[in-house]
Amino acid sequence: MYTLFQDSNFNQKLWRLMLPITLQNLMLSAVAAGDAVMLGRLAQNAMTGVSLATQVQFVQNMALSSIVAGGTVLGAQYWGIRDTRRISEIFFMCLRWAGLVSLGFFIACEFFPGEVMKIFTNDPELARIGAGYLRIAGWSYLLSGVSQCYQMLMKVTDHVGRVAAISSGAVIMNIGFNAVLIFGLFGAPALGANGAALATLLARIIELVWSVASTFQKGFLKPDFRLALKRDRLLSKDYRKVTVPLLGAGMFWSVGFTSYTAIIGHLGADAAAANSVSSVVRELMCCVCNGISAAGGIIVGNELGAGNLEKGKTYGIRLARISVLIGLATTAAVLLVTWPVSRFMILSDQARSYFIGMMVIMSFYMIGRVVNTVVINGIFDSGGDTAFDVYSLAVAMWGLAIPTALLGAFVFHWPVLLVYSCTCLDEVGKLPWVFIHFKKYKWVQNLTRQETQ
Numbered sequence: 001m002y003t004l005f006q007d008s009n010f011n012q013k014l015w016r017l018m019l020p021i022t023l024q025n026l027m028l029s030a031v032a033a034g035d036a037v038m039l040g041r042l043a044q045n046a047m048t049g050v051s052l053a054t055q056v057q058f059v060q061n062m063a064l065s066s067i068v069a070g071g072t073v074l075g076a077q078y079w080g081i082r083d084t085r086r087i088s089e090i091f092f093m094c095l096r097w098a099g100l101v102s103l104g105f106f107i108a109c110e111f112f113p114g115e116v117m118k119i120f121t122n123d124p125e126l127a128r129i130g131a132g133y134l135r136i137a138g139w140s141y142l143l144s145g146v147s148q149c150y151q152m153l154m155k156v157t158d159h160v161g162r163v164a165a166i167s168s169g170a171v172i173m174n175i176g177f178n179a180v181l182i183f184g185l186f187g188a189p190a191l192g193a194n195g196a197a198l199a200t201l202l203a204r205i206i207e208l209v210w211s212v213a214s215t216f217q218k219g220f221l222k223p224d225f226r227l228a229l230k231r232d233r234l235l236s237k238d239y240r241k242v243t244v245p246l247l248g249a250g251m252f253w254s255v256g257f258t259s260y261t262a263i264i265g266h267l268g269a270d271a272a273a274a275n276s277v278s279s280v281v282r283e284l285m286c287c288v289c290n291g292i293s294a295a296g297g298i299i300v301g302n303e304l305g306a307g308n309l310e311k312g313k314t315y316g317i318r319l320a321r322i323s324v325l326i327g328l329a330t331t332a333a334v335l336l337v338t339w340p341v342s343r344f345m346i347l348s349d350q351a352r353s354y355f356i357g358m359m360v361i362m363s364f365y366m367i368g369r370v371v372n373t374v375v376i377n378g379i380f381d382s383g384g385d386t387a388f389d390v391y392s393l394a395v396a397m398w399g400l401a402i403p404t405a406l407l408g409a410f411v412f413h414w415p416v417l418l419v420y421s422c423t424c425l426d427e428v429g430k431l432p433w434v435f436i437h438f439k440k441y442k443w444v445q446n447l448t449r450q451e452t453q
Contacts, residue, residue: 010315014292020164021155026284037180039193046193048269049129051276052120055139055261056134059254060105066146066250067097068152070243073381074235075156076298077305077448088224089232091153093239098145105194109138120258121265121272127191136197140204147204151209156298159214166210174203236322238447242384249389256397258421263409264416270347271416274354277345281337282362287447289370292319292326293378301382305448313444316379320438323374327367334363357417362423368427375434383443392433396426410414421434 041049071094076087099162108116113131121127151163177199191198215222266274296319303312339358342352376389405422408414 001215007318010299010318010440014295017295017298018158018291020160021294023168024165025287025290027250031312038178039196039352045125045269046129048273048276049126050133050193050196051279052126052261052265052272053117053130053133053137055120055258056105056109057137059251059258060101060141061144062250062254063101063247064098064148065249066246067094067101067145067243068148069246069250069377069381070094070239070386071149071152071383072294072297072303073242073246073386074239074300074447075152075224076301076382079156079158080302080305081448083448084221085224085227086157086206086232086235087153087221088227089235091149091223093230093236094149094152095146097243098149102142105141109141115136120262123269126265126269126272126384133193133197136194137200139243140201143204143208145306147208147211150208153221153223154211154214155294159220160295162214162220166207170203170207173200173206177202242381242386242447244398245386245390246381249386249393250397252390252393256393256402256426259402260405263423264420267409267416267419270351271354273347273351274358274416275420277341277347277355278358278362281334281341281359282366285334285366286369286373288380289323289326289330289373292322293374293376295376297378297382299377304383304426304444304446307446309444309446310452312383316382316443319379320371320375320435323371324367326374327370330366330370331363334359342423354416354420358420361417361421365424365427368429368431371431372427372434375438379438380443382446384447385443385445388437388442393426396430396433400429401426 039050039247071090073360075087075090078090113134114127116134117127117130120130151166154160154163178196179185180188180194181191181199182193183195189195214220261275261279265272296315300315300319303309303315338356341359342356343354347355376392380386380388401423404425405419408419408422
């Protein structure tokens with residue numbers, strides 16, 4: 001245990017990057033938690049309808065995160081050699097891809113919200129509430145991709161603190177707007193679920209303005225707009241090579257995860273409500289592993305890009321071992337919060353029973369989720385080994401968990417908790433495969449194209 005934490009240089013780098021990124025993730029998850037708590041105190045259906053509707057944003061965020069992650073992988077390595085021109089080019093590549101994705105989701109939410117909600121529930125009241133939310137929140141989906149690209153630029157150039165400040169500020173304002181617009185405080189109209197959507201839109205506008213303005217400050221890297229329409233063929237090839245597998249894996253995972261929500265959502269309003277609350281708890285619990293994954297990926301990527309392959313390998317091994325400890329701690333944390341959360345939320349007796357069972361099942365799932373997030377999304381991605389995630393998701397999620405859950409729910413009519421446990425098979429099932437691949441060290445690669453004198 002001592003040898004795992006004796007490298008003070010590594011520890012300082014990890015903490016310096018991890019804490020702001022973890023805070024950023026925590027703040028983002030706090031938006032969903034705030035919606036759930038406030039709407040959950042208003043009515044179970046309002047909370048459930050909005051929770052189902054935000055699955056659309058979840059899929060979009062995964063697509064955008066994958067696009068930005070490709071930029072982060074390359075950007076971190078080029079920052080290792082301080083090549084700011086190529087980092088600007090990478091920024092504009094991310095911006096073009098993110099813009100197309102954001103436009104597609106905006107069109108779906110604005111023009112076909114009812115059809116979108118039918119994917120997640122067959123309850124007409126939940127669908128009505130969700131469709132109303134999407135019509136307003138859909139405008140925010142146009143803005144989030146641009147914000148994420150600017151925040152990627154700040155992360156890879158050692159300004160993660162500013163990213164955390166922006167995200168935290170936006171979330172605090174979002175929660176404040178939530179309270180005002182959901183309950184009608186200070187003379188504002190009480191808009192309920194639509195108030196949550198409007199709060200999200202206002203927060204996204206502020207986040208975008210703050211992100212763009214930050215890059216004009218001294219010490220920050222401002223994108224070179226002279227490069228906006230230029231295309232470096234080799235750099236574009238490198239970006240696609242890294243990003244396409246990440247995007248494929250992100251869509252595989254997000255659509256698959258959304259399928260879990262849709263399956264549970266068709267098992268009744270009580271099952272959907274319990275799953276909505278447990279999902280919020282899960283995402284809050286994942287903030288630490290997401291922070292370690294992102295921070296560790298930047299640290300390993302910096303070393304690999306600088307040509308220090310052995311040091312990068314050593315750091316990767318250390319991160320993998322730390323992830324196991326974090327996974328066990330997260331399991332304990334899930335069990336500890338189960339009873340207090342079950343008593344606080346306004347749920348029917350049946351929904352509360354489902355929730356407690358889901359949390360116990362989730363506690364074991366979290367070990368696999370934490371380890372896989374750090375190893376696959378942090379270590380493997382830092383060295384461009386991005387294709388593995390696609391293969392593992394194809395087998396574990398789409399080949400095992402989703403078919404089993406579908407059969408259990410709609411063919412064999414298994415109990416709700418048994419169907420829920422099927423949706424947790426993927427992360428635990430692929431653990432041995434992940435560690436076998438880790439030991440091959442295909443992720444120990446330098447991806448940069450350095451200029452020759």
